[in-house]
Amino acid sequence: MxxxxxxxxxxxxxxxxxxxxxxxxxxxxxxxxxxxxxxxxxxxxxxxxxxxxxxxxxxxxxxxxxxxxxYQESLEQTFITLTTGDEHTGFSSTIADNSGIENNETEAKTGTGA
The missing domain is CATH 3.30.70 (Alpha-Beta Plaits)
Known part of the structure; x- marks a missing residue:
């Protein structure tokens, strides 16, 4: 497949x-x-x-x-999908994953966090 x-x-x-x-x-x-x-x-x-x-x-x-x-999605709809973090695009999860990594690195350097 x-x-x-x-x-x-x-x-x-x-x-x-x-x-x-x-x-x-x-x-x-x-x-x-x-x-x-x-x-x-x-x-x-x-x-x-x-x-x-x-x-x-x-x-x-x-x-x-x-x-x-x-079917072609309008540019307006594509923009809305990307900026609202629609789960079907995977865009928001990439941002969430990257910010989570940065937060973990910051916590490791400063000694804060769980």
């Missing part, structure tokens, strides 16, 4: 299908409702399938695929 790559796609369906129903299909690693197109049955899904394979799968399920595109 070292060579597996998860890709995100945004898609809309003409049939009303719940997120819970879609998640039951093992083609999605994760799935969220997209708010990009209000009133539309839109989702953002993580998958290991190629765009061609995923769109083919959706068509075979007869969900009524109306829109399909690779």
């Amino acid at each position: 070292l060579n597996t790559r998860t890709t995100q796609f945004e898609f809309s369906l003409s049939n009303t299908i719940s997120r819970d129903e879609l998640v039951r299909h093992d083609v999605f690693k994760s799935l969220q409702v997209s708010s990009a197109f209000n009133g539309d049955n839109s989702f953002i899904g993580d998958t290991e399938l190629s765009a061609e394979k995923l769109s083919e799968y959706i068509v075979q399920q007869k969900w009524g695929l109306t829109r399909f595109s690779p």
Whole structure:
């Protein structure tokens, strides 16, 4: 599984299908409702399938695929994710680990700490 790559796609369906129903299909690693197109049955899904394979799968399920595109997070959302320390990025845990090391080194030099 070292060579597996998860890709995100945004898609809309003409049939009303719940997120819970879609998640039951093992083609999605994760799935969220997209708010990009209000009133539309839109989702953002993580998958290991190629765009061609995923769109083919959706068509075979007869969900009524109306829109399909690779998902790109906006720069604003990327900034928010990085600055709020979203656990999915690993960014905050790196900072926490580094500050913990620095604190331990300071305590060792000064003789303070537990």
